[in-house]
Amino acid sequence: MTVVVGYVPNPEGEAAVTHAVREARARRTKLVLVNTSRGDALVDPRYAFEDQLAAIERRLVEEGVEHTSVHAITGTEPALAILEVADTHGAELIVLGVRRRSPVGKLIMGSTAQRVLLEATVPVLAVKAPRQ
Amino acid sequence: MDVWASLLEGFANAATPENLLYALVGVILGTAVGVLPGLGPAMTVALLLPVTYALEPTSAFIMFAGIYYGGMYGGSTTSILLNTPGESSSVVTAIEGNKMAKSGRASQALATAAIGSFVAGTIGSILLVLCAPIVVEFAISLGSPSYFAIMVLALIAVTAVLGSSRVRGFSALGLGLAVGLVGMDPVSGQSRLTFGEPLLADGLDVVVVAVAIFAVGEALWVAAHLRRTAAHVIPVGRPWMGREDWGRSWKPWLRGTAYGFPFGALPAGGAEIPTFLSYVTEKRLSKKPEEFGHGAIEGVAGPEAANNASAAGTLVPMLSLGLPTNATAAVMLAALVQYGIQPGPLLFDREPQLVWALIASLFIGNTLLLLINLPLAPAWAKLLQIPRPYLYAGILFFATLGAYSVNLQSFDLAVLLVLGALGFAMRRYGLPVLPLVIGLILGPRIEQQLRKSLQLSSGEWSGLWSEPVAIGVYVVIGLILAWPLLARLLRRSRAVPVTASDDTPTEAEQELVDRRNR
Amino acid sequence: MTSLAHRLTGRSELGLAALLGAAGLVVLWDALGLEAPYSQSDTVGPRTLPYAVAALLLVCAVWLTLDVVRGGRGEAEGGEDVDLTHPTEWRVVLPLAAVFLGNVLLIDRLGWVISGAFLFWGSAWALGSRSYLRDAIVSVVLSLLTFYGFYVGLGIYLPAGLLEGAL
Numbered sequence: 119m120t121v122v123v124g125y126v127p128n129p130e131g132e133a134a135v136t137h138a139v140r141e142a143r144a145r146r147t148k149l150v151l152v153n154t155s156r157g158d159a160l161v162d163p164r165y166a167f168e169d170q171l172a173a174i175e176r177r178l179v180e181e182g183v184e185h186t187s188v189h190a191i192t193g194t195e196p197a198l199a200i201l202e203v204a205d206t207h208g209a210e211l212i213v214l215g216v217r218r219r220s221p222v223g224k225l226i227m228g229s230t231a232q233r234v235l236l237e238a239t240v241p242v243l244a245v246k247a248p249r250q
Numbered sequence: 251m252d253v254w255a256s257l258l259e260g261f262a263n264a265a266t267p268e269n270l271l272y273a274l275v276g277v278i279l280g281t282a283v284g285v286l287p288g289l290g291p292a293m294t295v296a297l298l299l300p301v302t303y304a305l306e307p308t309s310a311f312i313m314f315a316g317i318y319y320g321g322m323y324g325g326s327t328t329s330i331l332l333n334t335p336g337e338s339s340s341v342v343t344a345i346e347g348n349k350m351a352k353s354g355r356a357s358q359a360l361a362t363a364a365i366g367s368f369v370a371g372t373i374g375s376i377l378l379v380l381c382a383p384i385v386v387e388f389a390i391s392l393g394s395p396s397y398f399a400i401m402v403l404a405l406i407a408v409t410a411v412l413g414s415s416r417v418r419g420f421s422a423l424g425l426g427l428a429v430g431l432v433g434m435d436p437v438s439g440q441s442r443l444t445f446g447e448p449l450l451a452d453g454l455d456v457v458v459v460a461v462a463i464f465a466v467g468e469a470l471w472v473a474a475h476l477r478r479t480a481a482h483v484i485p486v487g488r489p490w491m492g493r494e495d496w497g498r499s500w501k502p503w504l505r506g507t508a509y510g511f512p513f514g515a516l517p518a519g520g521a522e523i524p525t526f527l528s529y530v531t532e533k534r535l536s537k538k539p540e541e542f543g544h545g546a547i548e549g550v551a552g553p554e555a556a557n558n559a560s561a562a563g564t565l566v567p568m569l570s571l572g573l574p575t576n577a578t579a580a581v582m583l584a585a586l587v588q589y590g591i592q593p594g595p596l597l598f599d600r601e602p603q604l605v606w607a608l609i610a611s612l613f614i615g616n617t618l619l620l621l622i623n624l625p626l627a628p629a630w631a632k633l634l635q636i637p638r639p640y641l642y643a644g645i646l647f648f649a650t651l652g653a654y655s656v657n658l659q660s661f662d663l664a665v666l667l668v669l670g671a672l673g674f675a676m677r678r679y680g681l682p683v684l685p686l687v688i689g690l691i692l693g694p695r696i697e698q699q700l701r702k703s704l705q706l707s708s709g710e711w712s713g714l715w716s717e718p719v720a721i722g723v724y725v726v727i728g729l730i731l732a733w734p735l736l737a738r739l740l741r742r743s744r745a746v747p748v749t750a751s752d753d754t755p756t757e758a759e760q761e762l763v764d765r766r767n768r
Numbered sequence: 769m770t771s772l773a774h775r776l777t778g779r780s781e782l783g784l785a786a787l788l789g790a791a792g793l794v795v796l797w798d799a800l801g802l803e804a805p806y807s808q809s810d811t812v813g814p815r816t817l818p819y820a821v822a823a824l825l826l827v828c829a830v831w832l833t834l835d836v837v838r839g840g841r842g843e844a845e846g847g848e849d850v851d852l853t854h855p856t857e858w859r860v861v862l863p864l865a866a867v868f869l870g871n872v873l874l875i876d877r878l879g880w881v882i883s884g885a886f887l888f889w890g891s892a893w894a895l896g897s898r899s900y901l902r903d904a905i906v907s908v909v910l911s912l913l914t915f916y917g918f919y920v921g922l923g924i925y926l927p928a929g930l931l932e933g934a935l
Contacts, residue, residue: 155480156478156480156637157477157478157479157480158478158637158638158639158896158897159480159634159635159636159637159638160286160287160332160479160481160634160635160638161332161480161481161482161483161631161634161635162479162480162481162482162635163482163483163635165480165482167333167482191478191479191480193478193896195898228899228902288850301922303922304921304922304923304924414843415835415840415842415843417828417831417832417835417840418832418842420824420827420828420831421784421788421825421828421829421832423824424788424791424792424821424824424825424828425788425791425825427817427821427824428791428795428821428825431795431817431818431821435802435814437810437814438802438803438804438810438813438814440802440803440814442798442799442802442814442818443794443795443798443818445798466868469864470861470864470865471845471850472850473857473860473861473864473894473895474856474857474858474860474861475850475851475852475854475856475857476851476857476860476895476896477850477851478851637897638895638896639891639892639893639895639896639897639903640892640897640906642891642895643887643888643889643891643892643895643897644888644910646864646868646887646888646891647884647887647888647891647910650868650871650884650887651880651884651914651918651926654875654880654926655918655922655924655926658924658925658926658927660872660873660875660876663871663872663875664872666872667865667868667869667872670868671865674861675784675787677844677845678842678844678845678856679780679781679784679842679844680841680842680843680844680845681784681842693817693821696817697812697816697817700812700816700817701810701812704810704811704812705810705811709811
């Protein structure tokens with residue numbers, strides 16, 4: 119049983135990791151960090167770079183949490199990747215960062231969080247970035 | 251002086267609000283296209299060819315020139331700002347520019363690229379103004395036999411010198427010439443290669459062929475090898491340069507221009523050799539050679555200038571002789587033919603308004619590029635987030651739209667698909683596209699010159715080498731064709747060991763050839 | 769690449785050589801069918817260039833065959849956005865070509881707005897986009913914009929097809 123967290127290199131993602139760490143500690147389980155991209159566009163700011171991922175992993179090591187990462191260009195939507203990882207790694211909880219989006223925005227840009235929320239078979243924890 | 255008077259008149263034409271708008275549109279389109287991967291100025295001009303039916307030729311060409319220059323600028327923005335995981339970019343500007351960006355000097359890299367492009371473009375345009383009339387004078391004095399010989403030289407040079415495989419170059423040329431044959435022979439009135447199909451009687455529209463080969467073929471090819479990447483754009487503020495940067499950049503700008511212009515003007519020059527030469531020169535002349543490979547500003551300034559100067563250089567043979575030296579020039583010539591304007595030395599005589607307005611708009615376009623893009627560079631990078639399916643679906647969409655609007659018949663679309671498949675096959679088997687397009691465009695004109703030459707000599711084939719220029723050109727052609735044999739003989743008799751020097755990034759060369767050869 | 773794949777690649781390039789040869793023969797055959805009456809003003813005649821082109825194509829066909837047999841390979845064109853580490857993904861190209869062909873057949877009957885939107889949506893789908901609704905919206909917007917744009921800006925009437933009355 120693990121806690122799966124969808125990570126994106128932005129404040130929402132960092133907040134998600136914070137909460138995921140808390141949950142993993144409380145449940146005494148492993149953390150699985152997921153960061154993928156469809157690879158459709160030349161540039162994808164939501165895909166973490168090696169150094170960004172290394173920074174996050176260092177943080178997890180400092181917090182003393184056992185963890186693995188799934189970091190790849192999968193050619194599928196990140197939502198699907200998260201759900202798949204949750205399946206294969208036996209997740210008991212999924213943690214995601216969310217951002218406020220208008221209905222039109224969701225229609226045009228899609229919403230990873232919404233898709234995961236609707237299709238997950240385990241509880242989903244939606245986290246907002248702390249107000250600055 | 252006559253030339254300057256014409257140029258001033260050209261400015262008057264180019265600076266009308268309407269034409270300024272077209273210049274602006276061209277520059278913006280060109281930059282956008284240059285930023286995006288997989289597209290290029292040649293393809294963009296090809297896609298816009300059908301639109302030119304409705305525009306004034308002057309306005310259309312002003313727009314095309316803007317696209318041409320803008321494309322160069324956009325390309326350097328991407329190579330500087332793109333942070334690709336693991337991959338080391340081997341395009342010359344990207345080598346140093348990217349390293350500069352990664353160490354926080356993206357603003358300086360962008361600034362030196364932009365200003366260098368402006369300087370080179372302006373100087374190049376001035377050189378164009380000075381050289382073109384001279385070439386035209388010389389060309390007008392040529393008779394048909396010499397002109398014929400020069401056209402054959404242009405064909406052979408592009409086919410035999412560029413690219414690594416001559417057989418494939420000549421094959422592409424053959425196919426291009428064959429496609430150019432389709433239709434009615436202008437002198438005897440007989441139909442060639444139409445197989446009784448009335449829709450082919452007018453020949454294959456150059457526009458349709460260009461769009462098919464450049465846009466559809468490219469889109470199909472990329473579709474077959476879709477890349478999946480997720481890079482980042484290095485965040486950058488407004489481009490600017492400090493005093494020291496200026497001091498280190500201005501000489502590379504001038505040297506780069508000196509390299510770029512002549513190579514652009516030669517039939518087989520291109521832009522890759524001068525940028526490469528500029529890089530190597532700057533490295534050797536630099537007071538801090540150890541910086542190269544880690545972000546030396548000279549390594550961005552020189553090659554960028556060389557690039558833009560070569561674009562200006564390409565316009566010399568294009569406007570004064572009607573000979574294209576790269577893909578974009580070839581497509582622009584196709585546009586001229588579309589308007590019923592005959593390219594060649596008489597262009598300056600017959601359409602002075604068009605030519606001089608075009609040249610004047612080069613200065614305007616360069617200035618616009620600098621003013622607009624310098625502050626907007628970070629915004630352009632946002633374009634890179636467009637997903638590829640949309641990009642390439644868009645190319646096919648606009649290609650279809652354009653080709654269809656030419657004659658409003660779906661037969662043209664069938665031609666588009668068939669030739670697009672040919673373009674795909676050519677990219678798959680390494681047949682260079684440029685000889686095909688040049689063969690297509692020059693073929694009919696070569697036939698015309700051949701006929702004229704023989705007419706003048708009353709049917710005597712020896713008339714072909716009756717002029718000294720013609721003889722000289724044939725000698726050059728012979729040398730080019732015989733070069734591989736000669737080289738082999740020389741090598742055997744001298745047995746010189748080949749030394750590999752370590753500042754020769756040969757991968758960079760190949761990458762440059764691939765990138766610029768569109 | 770395994771040696772089998774290597775040999776097969778070579779063989780498909782021979783297909784290209786065959787194509788060149790066929791093209792040369794076609795040009796030659798067509799040229800032979802032309803009449804070239806002797807003319808004072810045009811000694812070149814309509815057949816000369818076709819003969820030359822046919823000769824070039826046939827020579828290239830033979831030359832290419834020799835080159836391939838001796839081991840030469842045409843280098844597939846790389847590019848800024850091309851990933852050559854995998855072989856051609858036919859399951860992308862063929863649907864794409866099919867969509868394109870579909871548009872060619874349908875454009876006159878269904879009109880540009882429908883057929884163009886189909887072209888864009890279908891191409892995006894073939895290229896891997898799975899956001900169906902968003903793609904559909906973009907397709908329709910594009911085809912409507914270009915339809916009106918070409919009419920207003922360039923005076924070109926794209927076919928309205930089925931939507932004849934509505935637009």
